[in-house]
Amino acid sequence: MTEGNLLVAELKMNQAVGTVCVDRKVGVSRRQFFAALSTSMVLAGCSSPSRQINGQGIPTVAGLIARDKFLIAHRGSGDNWTEHTMAAYSSSLTAGATAIEVSVHATSDGILVCHHDESTLRMTGVDLDIGKHTFSELSGVLNDARAWLGPAAAPKPIPRLEAVLDAFASRAVIFIEDKQGTNTELLLDLMDKYPRSRERFVWKQPAASLAYVGAKARGYTTWGYFMDDSDGAIEKYSRRFDLVGIFNGASDDDIRKLVRVGIKTICWEIHTRSMAARVESLGVDGLMCSNYPYVSTNLALSGRDSFATGRRAAGDLPSALSWKFQPVIDPNEGSLAFNLPGPMGYSMGSLCPLPSEKALIRFEVRWPGTLPSQGTAGIAFGLADDSPFIPGISGRAGYILKIRPQGSMELATRKEGVSHGTVIGTHQITPMAPGEWRQFSIGFNGVAVGCSSGDFELSKFTVDDVSNRGKYFSLVTSNEAGTSVEFRNIIVQ
Template sequence: MGGSGETADGLGRRAFLGLAAGAVLGAAGCAPCPGSAGSPRPGTGILPAATAAAAFVAEGAVAGPGTTGPHTIGTLLSAPHFFVAHRGSGDNWPEHTMRAYRQSADAGLKAIEVSVSATADGVLVCHHDLTTARLTGAGLTIAASSAASLARLRNDARPWLGPATPLEPIPLLTEVLDAFAASHVIFLEDKQGTNAERILALLENYPDARQHIVWKQPASSAGHAQASADGYTTWGYVTRADYPRLAALAPLVDLLGIHHTAPEDRILELVDSGKPVIAWEVRRRSEHLRLRELGVRGFICSNIRHVLHQESPRAEDLFAEGLRGAGDLPWKADGGWDEQPAFTGGALRLSNREHAGYLLGSMAGAVDAADWELAFELRWPDGPPPAGASGGAGLAFGQPTDASYRRDPGPAAPGYELDVGADGRITLSRRDPGAATAVELAAGNSPAPAPGEWLAFVVSVAPRSLTVHRLEGGTPRWSLSTDDARYGGGWFSLLKNYDAGPPVEFRRVHLRAAAGSERCANVG
């Protein structure tokens, strides 16, 4: 920072307050905190988990604890809104496994979604892809492989859910039907599109199948007519290629499906058909609320523990445990498993090919206090990004929802961004709704990090101010402050603010109530 009033470290006194080692924040007699006048910061807006979870049960969207059913298509559709476990809720448990289906049922889901393919010897197995490469690492084509060869494989969701995730076998359709065909609704899809007769014949072994099985395929699939003729409820989903002919497709099925990213006018066109519309694959609370406001009734959800508020927020990250927390999501969660950062040595590593964000939704709302702090550490294990990079790394905080977030030019969700540059410069900015650029609130220099050096930070959020501390030996050494109190949302994301370049790692992310009331550092 240039100009007068800089310390020996290049820290401007007005916004970047040099703190002597051992200084005690909040000591009696400190100078008035910057910007203590004005309206206080709004609250996080996050309901207590138990309150929100109970609301879903009260409206019938999910079953209450201990409720065993039976849940039928009729009872599912009788509720104003309902949830289906997408692949058994693959953001919480290994997708399309008996463990995922059972956990979803235990969580109160009345319906699960199951994909089916036939092996070379005619055995029906539950697997989303037509090959086993993504989930098992073995590149077998299901249609060309025996059931015995698939039985030796294990679904491996560790790249998506974390290294502590257990391996699970590929289930047979008969296993799933035996467990759930009489107690839950099953949205069942013939992935190969050639097994309708075989599947329908198998279902005849389950007396109440027509009350529990929804035939699922693309809306244009000929299989719907066959399933409907056999007395089954049909759900047809549409893709982008179908948008010009939605009016022609809607009469072909009983229930309609559309992806959550579809344009609003296309969703509304299906809603206006009068048939129940079910959207997939819902991962975020903000996605659920948007769809619900548009008139969507059903939500095929891959992150039920988060969307349904079934876990209380955590005050610390789960990186050292090797598990992705419910609500923790990469910026492009729909982009495939390659988007998930790696867990390494108790840290989370962002090595995306482009700049990215990582939502720590499992921690949002963990602290209910007017004054709270967010602590974290970051480092560049292989050295910092090159000079001239578009940014460094840091976090976005104060966002009002769990919507996907990364540092981009153009309009963004309101809140704040903290960027730590490779040269040690720290910048605190504010993003306003609809604004093309961020408003810089405070910035200043601190020592450039050495390759592999962990940098520790604490963001202190008070009703009328924000303060960012970089620590040295556990003590605030460099700090910047602003009296901005515009946003108070409880959501935050870790940020990698440059394309390509070296990976950045985060660890020891921690939320806590501040030790005292609104505090500031003495100005030396």
Template sequence: MTPGQSAGGPPARLLTDRPSRRQLLAVAASGLVLSGCGGGAGGSGGPAEGPEPVHTLDRLLATRPFHIAHRGSHDNWPEHTAEAYRQSAAHGAAAIEVSVQATADGVLVCHHDPDLLRMTGVARQIAHLGHRQLEGVLNNARPWLGPGSAQLPIPDLKSVLDAHAGNRVVFIEDKQGTNTQALLDLMDSYPDARQHFVWKQPAGSNRYRLAAERGYRTWGYFTGEDFGRLDELGERFDLLGLHHSAGDEVVARFVATGKPVICWEVHTRWLRDRLLRLGVAGMMTSNYPYVSTDAPSATADRFVTGLRGAGDLPWALAWSHQPPIRPETSSIRLDHREKASYCMGSLCPVTAGSYTLGFELRWPEGGPGAGQHAGIAFGQETDLPYRVREPGAGSGYHVVVREDGLLELLGRVANTVSAYSLASVPTPPPVPGTWLRLSIDVTPEQITVSRLPGSEAAGSDPAGAAAGASVSVRDSTYRGGYFSLCRNYDGGPPVEFRSIHVRA
């Protein structure tokens, strides 16, 4: 699955590889520091100088769960780039996943697709180009990661393996299917290679035999059309791969083989938790800094950087559904033609018993029409998509500003469309271009929703823009820690959000 299709409170509870006490002491002594996903291509965090822990395949497979950075964690950094692999390692990933293509002159490079179009805009096949012709061709993931994401070159495979094959586990795939001998020879050239490489391939391919003959463990992945072929193909492989679209019964059949099952591609914590309940051992995740922990990475949005925070995701995991991030206004613009929601996972979960969720919103081009409204959904137990006026598996609250200015708090039961009103208060109608400042104050027993004074006007100060109003209700039904930005109608006009923050 490509990204153009459906496819960061209390101390973090790490769900990634757990080192031994001796390794932990060594890491602490070295001063290893892993920062948040900030900077350049989507992050600048990295270890301080000093020895890194050596991750081996045996150690990885002994961990439950274990995580593999899919394409170098492409929800956070441009996929299959040297920077993505470097950042994944800096953020603690014990394993990375690498797709391999060969140029016309036989140079192995890291790239998922056989052609360059999706990631670079160049409509050429890699197999038809010499290696030097790739110079200056840059991966561009800005539609997915934000305008602050660097455009990065296609790396040679050898340079990536030189950097990571000695201390990480590499799940590696010959995407063209014509480079098996050359790829295995390169793998053989690294010390202790069988502890640092896993041969990865579609379950129906026969190339696993050559890798197994050389002593490499193999991972065969099953897509939808192969789910029913487990009995036929499962015996081929040491590890079984399963696409995340598999239903519970399919997952249970794979787990029942007793072989470690790895599911791809895991973007969210709710999916991770579902798979863990079903007995899946490994998460091949596109969102490593987020999926590998249960802690927020920030208390405020980072739109000013032009980069998406780890865990911030649209309701549909497709490049076409990612709202534009606008660093010039420190905002995000929900402008998709469908009802939209955007989970602010980087700020979640909110675990404090009492907290304030603050934000600003505006209609930049035209005010909402009759029946149109926007706001924030909160109190959800998981990061499942929550779209107002669309059925969903999650319960929670949502606060909306209506076209006449009515500020309303509503609740919604899972798997229903209609919400029930809890409280409302009249405020002046929103004016196009004017930022409205809002806050949600949550305690264990009560919720207070406020439109704050001092809204910022575009141009002249509109009548009533500085007005403030609030309403409270005693209700404790939903106290989950996840929240989402919501535009609750199809078509236009767009809505922008900024200054999103959580204060305990």
């Protein structure tokens, strides 16, 4: 009997005697179960359609917005490179972007620089008010995004806007915003110096500001953006502009209302494919992306994690989009460490979507220090998209494999909008020692889910269940004490 037939035979046997099959002496081995899944995956193929919404074209404003869907690299795609730096702008264009977004402040000596905040504190660790310091003083600090991007993301200087325009004005459409709101003439005078500047540059501003008047008078395309429709702002201000924008946190009704105005609408800031899908379904035309290489395609970018590089891969994100919730990447161990208390999720978008509905996920876990008395770690899988999945908090449907270092695996299935799942399989494993790496595997096909621990051959179980067959997965932890837990060698086959 072939491995594939053995798998089918065991799955049929499971259906006859119950949902969980633990350590059968008769039936397929762990190796046969997962080998059969691997074989069927190869036969099924691993292609997935690309979004293809930001194809190559002439880098002009008219060319960009003429597309049915278009993307702009927000802050130079700050989920991937240190935001508002020469490296970010250059790297996002190399990755295929044809438009970038630039925030601008003027220093005390009148030099326009690229930076989002009024203070340098968030990005440099040094609290300098840009408007009260000279460019020379700003040159003494560096933008440092290692806490967000990983230890290999080298700190970068704050660039002059003129240097950015010199480098990229002929290569991309550039959305430019005067964040201080006091530099209209200074900024427009600089923009005017560049050939075909009206074809390349877009004036960006909050919708209620009057600065657009000067930009329109000089012939620039203007983009006014809204956080939401507070105080009827959309009706008051939207028709002032050539393009309009709205924050992704606005309600569906507010986004639809802005779209109905009939002006090309751009939504910011888009970090994930699920964010993009939501606002596209509401009718927006453009996406201002913080995660350009990932959002610009529907394909998996890799087959294994990138932790050993010291950089977070495009598409991998913590469930809370905040620097303080980014787990620690350790290139020496090739690992990702969760050190904060409470339930957490971490989307492995770089490895998604899985190649087919028949897939195999391998990973290693360890608790490097003290073992938690109540904590668990594992993987949520079978998810429909890359929306945040957090244990114990209502959200997406999916499976959750929970590993307890005291010696158990537990598989649960969770329905949409429900906080806790229903346990559908459990299995005892050899207890884990502090610092011990243990390999686990998850496999699923059209009829069952299989889970395995690498400590010995028969430490596995299979469950007949087809309720969740989405192609996204997340790392998950739950530990109120904040005991450190690490993952590594995450591989999709």
